[in-house]
Each structure stands twice: as structure tokens, then as C-alpha cells.
Amino acid sequence: MHVAPIFGRALRRSPWVFHVGTSGCNNCDIEIADCLSPRFDVERFGVRLVGSPRHADVMLISGPVSMACRRPLQETWLEMPRPRAALLVGVCACSMGAYRDAYSVAGPADRVIREVDPEARFLYVPGCPPKPETIIAGLVKLLEEI
Amino acid sequence: MSDPASRKVIEIGPFHPLLEEPVGFSLTVEGERVVAIDARMDYIHKGLERLAQERTYDMVPILLERICGICSVTHSVCFCHAVEDLLGVEIPARAAYIRTILGELERLHSHLLWVGLAGHFIGYNTVFMWSWKYREPVCDLFEMLTGHRQNSALPIVGGVRRDLPVEYFPEARRILDELAGQTARLTAAVLDDPVLSARLRGVGVLAREAALDFGVVGPTARAAGLATDVRRDEPYAAYAEVEWDLVTRDEGDVFAKAVVRLLEIAESIRILRQCFDRLPGGPINLGTLHVPRGEGIGRYEAPRGEDVHYVRSNGTNMPERLKVRAPSFVNIPSFKASCLGAPLADVLITLAACDPCYSCTERAVVLQDRRGGPLPGAPELLAASRRRTAELARELGRPPDLELE
């Protein structure tokens, strides 16, 4: 397992992220997109939004997980190569927020993913929605932890 | 080419890099032509209407702000309209102006967001970066006036919960004036752009009759020649007292929808300036209200079109039934008229042209980093980026590409 440190270094240099919106209200999704827009522009630190989970190191998850989204989210997670981690953006992804008692919600994202991968690692960024500064700070902390 | 054996089904979603939200589309194609299209909406369904039936009238607007991240003012104010229709009351003038200010700020950032995404969908990222850069000051304005970038928690039945901080108005006016020039330049540049013209004119046409049959609303309807706008049809808040023009186009194509939205940005700024100048004094809400048995229908012109809420009360402090009809619910199915027969490459931008929103607290506190000190904002990030560039250059043994000041 001596390749892991190299991966770790590569990951810190330029983490590629894949964004999954799981039936949220899309406010967090917009704030995530805001991180990529000119004012915050995380791309200059090497953070790249990619189009496939197979290219990604970090998954950004926003919104509570609806029952219909559960399987797709778990499958998408398992397609990500190791080492992998998830940043749960917004209070809905962390703890279902306002939708806690809704009938069609399967659970917060961490519980849904742990059903298929008990080893999964998460960093929680609460807020409704968290400001772009908070999301960036969360991402930085996540990369320090890995 | 019309050989059914050559048909293929392309599944898009639920997690697709071009979609912000989970939604499933299946497109049936013959060669390049799309001959059938179907959508799955269950990924996003959370059961919010039932949740609203378990909350009091004061709590419902807060919940409804979370239907959609962009239309947070829309749904909460629309619910208030429905209950006010049930009660038969008029809100105080100051509250009407405050609601107008909130609504127009929301329209501004929503339209700028759409222009950017439309550019992104056709692979023209300059437009995306440019219009999202101008969207930021609008979010700043929102934060300055309400304490939050999108979810203001201001509307309540009978008015608004808190007053706007008048001391920030001069600064808000200054940002607005700056924004007026910037968005005017953006509008002129986008409308003159030969690339966008060539790509979007004649694409995804929604004819007038089809628009009426599908019951589409908002910019999607106005671009198809239907002069419908709740702000004009059933003036609420302060819209009867301020001057503004209805923007319509007859072509019905994607370009016309872009034109309508871009010109509405200027109208929104015009309305906002008048509201800032004329904000009347007086109370901001009607105090505690009892909601008797009855029913009411509220309408509101969201950035995407008419929003309809139906409220039925049985005399308790929670609604017996709340029906929410977001504008996208009627705009999205119109793809059956505008996408069929189109080449595959045009379908995505046609779907995006109705500004689909498939779903439809943090307060002003300074967060502390674990290392102490506030979270880095935009200027700190810029400085960090420059430091990093210099470090990398040093590691690689190269002179830095840019001078650090």
C-alpha cells in the first residue's frame, strides 16, 4: 500500500470533485456552482468539477436523499475510486433539515452511503444554504484530513 | 430514416453533469432526430405538501422557502397571497413595497443565473462566467437587506416579519446603479453575439397555440406571444404603483426566451429604483390574524412564471390542504411540443430554455475557523491563489508568471 501517499499528495494538489444533487431545493447546488464562478473561483486551486464519478476524488452531496434517489446515489458512490470522501453540503444532506418528517425521504446522505460502504468518510458543512466561503473552507478541511 | 428498427433510447440522468438536480429523461432517437421524450420526476419528490399541513400558518412560509433555492420569496409570498385571499385583507403599503423589492431582487438573480446556465449548456462558458459574476452583487444586496443570500424568512401572512434596514439603502442604490450599467453591457453583448444568434434562433420553437394548450407561463409564454404576467393581470404588492413594461416576443424560439429574460433584467432594476425611492412609512404587518374556515387562491409572478397556491382552512392554526403549483410544472411538459423532431444536440438547450427548476440558515454571523480568525472571503482567496502560484513556481524553479503586488 505504498502508493497511497502518492495518491494523497496528488489529491491535495488538485482534487477533482463530482457533484450530486439528491432531491434538494437546489439552493446548495447553486452555491456550489457559485464556488466555480469568478468571485470565488476554486478552479485556480486545482479543484475541478468533473462529469463522471470515476474521475472524482471527492463527492459533493446536497439535499436530502429521496427514496427514488437512494439506489442511484449508492451506485454512484461505489463507482468512485479510492481514496474517496464526501462533502455533505447543507443541512439537508447532513440531517435532512426541514424534510426530516417527509414521507418520501430515505435519510441523510451519510446514512444512505454507509449502507453500502461502512468505511465512507464525510465532512459536514451545515447551513441553509452554506455560503460559498463555508463550502470552500469545508473542502480545505476535508483535504487536510485525507 | 423513419425506420422504427433504427430507434434507440438514450437515458439521461438522474445524476448528469449538466443537470443541477436529479431528474431522468429518456429520449428516443432515430438517427439524430428525437422522436419521443419522457421524463421521470420522482427523484425530487419529498412530500412537501403534506409537511405543510402539519405546520402553523407562521411556520409554513419558512418551509416553503425551501421548495426551491431560487424561488424562495416566490413560494412564501404566494402562500401569503392565498391566505390573504381567504381572509379578504389588504397588506400595509410598506409591506407591499418590501415584498416588491424582495421579488425583483430574486427575479434579477434568477434571470442572470439562467443566462449563465444557457451559455454553459451550449458550451459558451464566457457567458456563464460573465453573468454569474454580475449575479454576486445581487446576492450581496439580498444579504445586506435581509441577512441571508437567498432565504430571507421575511414574508408572513399579512405583511412581512421584519423591516428592511433603511440605513443600507444608499449603499444598495450604489450597487444597483453599478449593476444597471454592467447588465446593460451584458445584455447588449449577448444580443449582438453572432454565435448565440446562429445557435439559438429558430431552435426549440413553441408556437402560440401549443403554448396556450400546455398552459405555459412566464417568459416561456411571453416569448411565444402570450401577454401574460400576474404582475400586470392581477397587480399585487406595489406593481400597480410603479412604472414598468411588459416584455413579449412572437418567435417562441430559445433566442426569444433569452431576449425576454435579458430585457426583464432592466425592468427589474427600474422597479427596484422606484421602490427604494418611494418606500412609504407605516406598519409592516397586520399583527396576529385568525384564519377562519374557507379557501383561497394565491397567484404570484415568479421569475419562471405564474405560481399558484391553493389553501383550504378548517379553522385550526394549520392549513387543511396546501396545493403548490410551481411554474416549471406546466413549463417543463411543453417539451413535447418544442423538442420533438429536433436534432439531439438542440434538445438540451430547448429543455433549459424554460428555466426548469425541478424541485422548486445561515444568518449574518461570522464563522470562526478552527485555527481562529474568520473564514476567508474573496480577497483572501485571491491572495492565497497568488501565494500558491509563487510557491509552485519556486518548486519548479521558474520565475513567477505574474508579479505579486
Next chain:
Amino acid sequence: MEAHEVGNGLREAFGSRVEVAVASPKRLYVRVAAVDLPEAARWLRSHLPGCRLATSTGIDLRDGIGLFHHFAVNGQSLVITLKTLLEKPAARAPSLARETAAADWIEREIHDLLGVAFEGHPDERRLVKAEAMADELPLRRGFDVARFKERIGERPGF
């Protein structure tokens, strides 16, 4: 046209088959039997230029399922609501999807959440409900979120 004019027009055309209530100059509520729904919708769409089906509401009332079709008119402040009471538990109603394309999705949604059977609807698949809830009617009285989640083996709440 104002609400009372539309109400008089409907009374002339349908006689005792409609029951008209003018709530305000811009809100009209019309009670009509389920069989007359398509005809009433046709009448509104042909007599009021720019009339469109804004949305429909399904509601589980004590004596039956209420089905309310809300019609708006482009360029006017008028909203006309056609109200029908359907008998429980079967709850059948004629579909408006043949009259206007706007009825397509909303009728599928009401079918999902309240189990109203729309006769003549071209597409009866689920629209908004998750597969796990296929046999549930979440907006009916008596639907219990906690019990439902327990039955399918979900942990309720956080």
C-alpha cells in the same frame, strides 16, 4: 369578463347542473358533477380567450375526494375553479387530458398521491411517487408516515 359574468354564462349553458359561487370579482367557484367536467372545461376554453388550466387540486375530504380544476385567464385577474366531489374509495373522474395538454401531468400527480382514477388518460404511469411507495396514497386521510416507514423497514426521522 368579471367573475359574475362568467357565472351567469355558465348558469345559462348548464342550468341546474352547475352551482355558482362568486367569492370576489376575481375568484369564481363552480360546483359541477364529475360527468360534466369535460364539457364545462370546453365551455370555459371556448368562451374565454386565453383561458388555460392553471392547475388542479386533489383533497381528501370527509365525504369524498375533492377534485378542483383551477382555470386562469391570460391578461385577466380571474381564476375559475371547477369543484367536483368524487365518491370514496373508488374515486373516478373523467380525464381532461384530451381537452388540454396542461392536464396531463397534474392528473398523473393526483393519481399518484390520492389514487383518483382518471378515465381516458393516455398515460397512467407514476410521475412523482417513488417506487417504494407504489401501493401508498400519501395524501389520503389515515396515511401515517411513521407506520409506513416502519413497514418498509426505514428508520423514521434523523
